[in-house]
Amino acid sequence: MMREIAGVPVPRLNSVYVAGEWVPATGPAYEIVSPSTEETVAEVVLPSVTEADAALTAATDSKWGRLPVEQRAEICARFCASLEARFPDLGTVWAAEAGMPVRYSATLHKYGAAGAWNSALASAADALRDDHRSSLLGDVVVRREPAGVVVAILAYNGPVVTMATKVVPALLAGCPVVVKAAPESQLIMRLVAESAAAAGFPAGALSILCGDVEVARQLTADPRADLVSLTGGRVAAQEIIEATRGRFARTHLELGGKSPALILDDAPLDRVLKSLVPGATGGGGQVCAALSRVLISRRRHDELIDRLRTAWQGLRIGDPFDRETAIGPLVNPAALRRTEGFVDRARAAGGEVVAGGRRPEGFAAGHYYEPTLITGVARDADLAQNEVFGPVTVVQTYDDLADGLRLANDTSFGLAASVYTADRALAAEAASAIAAGSVAINTFGPAVSAPFGGVKGSGWGRESGPEGIQEFTELKQIVFGPGV
Incomplete structure (x- = not known):
């Protein structure tokens, strides 16, 4: 049968x-x-x-x-x-x-x-x-x-x-x-x-x-x-x-990539989160162009963290057949172990787990891991430099625009990026300065009607x-x- x-x-x-x-x-x-x-x-x-x-x-x-x-x-x-x-x-x-x-x-x-x-x-x-x-x-x-x-x-x-x-x-x-x-x-x-x-x-x-x-x-x-x-x-x-x-x-x-979401000081955070959340967490982070690094100025860090924590904790984890589920399981045990390893190493190095960071309660089976948000890691940390391919997002801070652009480019990858700002000229300047095959402004990409690919190690x-x-x-x- x-x-x-x-x-x-x-x-x-x-x-x-x-x-x-x-x-x-x-x-x-x-x-x-x-x-x-x-x-x-x-x-x-x-x-x-x-x-x-x-x-x-x-x-x-x-x-x-x-x-x-x-x-x-x-x-x-x-x-x-x-x-x-x-x-x-x-x-x-x-x-x-x-x-x-x-x-x-x-x-x-x-x-x-x-x-x-x-x-x-x-x-x-x-x-x-x-x-x-x-x-x-x-x-x-x-x-x-x-x-x-x-x-x-x-x-x-x-x-x-x-x-x-x-x-x-x-x-x-x-x-x-x-x-x-x-x-x-x-x-x-x-x-x-x-x-x-x-x-x-x-x-x-x-x-x-x-x-x-x-x-x-x-x-x-x-x-x-x-x-x-x-x-x-x-x-x-x-x-x-x-x-x-x-x-x-x-x-x-x-x-693959370690794609940054560079949030400039003039960007309204409510509008940012509308695309940043799906851009970072869609597919449980198992997406080559996922916005896995969120870059924010030091003065706005705490304001952003509060909003991100609420958004990440509101993502529904569950049965992938349920149409309300946002985060399903990782594909296999190896992917789960890899994700856990990244989070454990980030914690050991002084990173602060703002949301998630563990297997969710109430799941007796399945390769589930909570959507995780971590801040306070060094710029050369494993989590900041390497692709997790799981539901883990790192928040990093910068001093000024020049420092933010340096931080955006501070990986061996160069696949995708997003820039959030209300200033079109500033957006164009930042897009030109970021080494990536795709840069999206106030959204996340890539656009499937235009050529897409990587530079550097992507x-x-x-x-x-x-x-x-x-x-x-x-x-x-x-x-x-x-x-x-």
Whole structure:
């Protein structure tokens, strides 16, 4: 009998979507364990390096890049429409296997995923159009051609959005794509694969594997992978760089951040909190662009702390299937231990826990941790410098604007930032001075219709917008000399 999760049918997952067909998975058995109940949700068979090899073979032989961009866009549009029709189911299974609240997924998928792929679909033809120039040698056509076979590695914390910002643009550019999603994304990526199958991608255009690290290593080391695009951590990025550098394969790396929210003295705090709270705590802090550092002048620190304490303590922790839940569990025990470790070290170093800082009462099971607010840590403290990927926010103080900007840039990361002020000129000055791929003014980002990515230790390459499609292309100049 087919099992159901909140009304969503879940088959025994022993097949994998490779190059447009369902084939038997030949990897190890894997249990999907609920982060909220710690009970087994489903049993699956993981794909192995055998399926990875088959996916790369089919991608290499694919004629996808030869189709006109209009035809590629038509197929991708069917894929995206199918996904959009399944948003409620996608949110349900994501809550079951990753603990993400359904309220969060509904917002993220509607505005993040749908916004990104609608933008990509609308801009693909223009982004890939030939550019005509003149030269002393003759007329020049500058053409964008597909970069080749793409291996796209996705994290558990937003697979549908990453499909929209990474995979759909690569497909529109004409690149066959092999997706390697996280083992924690089995159920949600099964639904994504079903939508791909319904869209009718031709053979080899798209494969979706939720495999372990050995599958990722096989894919990235294979010389048939022309471009590897990772959303993940620095350790994985270093492995990819080592695996690809010998063959000069291109890489895109989106590696997380320690994003500041710089609050200037003229910013009204009631207005600040409307976007700062979701920007810092959405997804339980398991978001690459989370505003995990709040920067405030010394004179306004106490005023802000009082308001933040009230906001953080008002966040509802609970069952991710409950539409009132704001904070669900962390994805697995390792994520919980990592979060606890950061808070314990901050306390030991003299940090003051203003809110949270422990597992919540009343939860006999689940990887839950209270949304936590800490102040009084040193600028070089572990918590101030490194990504927690959990519901922990640090408040730091600065002396003046110049000091605030130094503090904003005082990490090895450079992914996102927010600036809060009523002065547009001051906002523009601060945005220019902050080293980050995205700076939002009086809100939090990024905008999914514009290119987004990191600087410094947050990686390189851009996703979203027309530029996100162009990232998956190679430029070629064609010079027409005399006689043609």
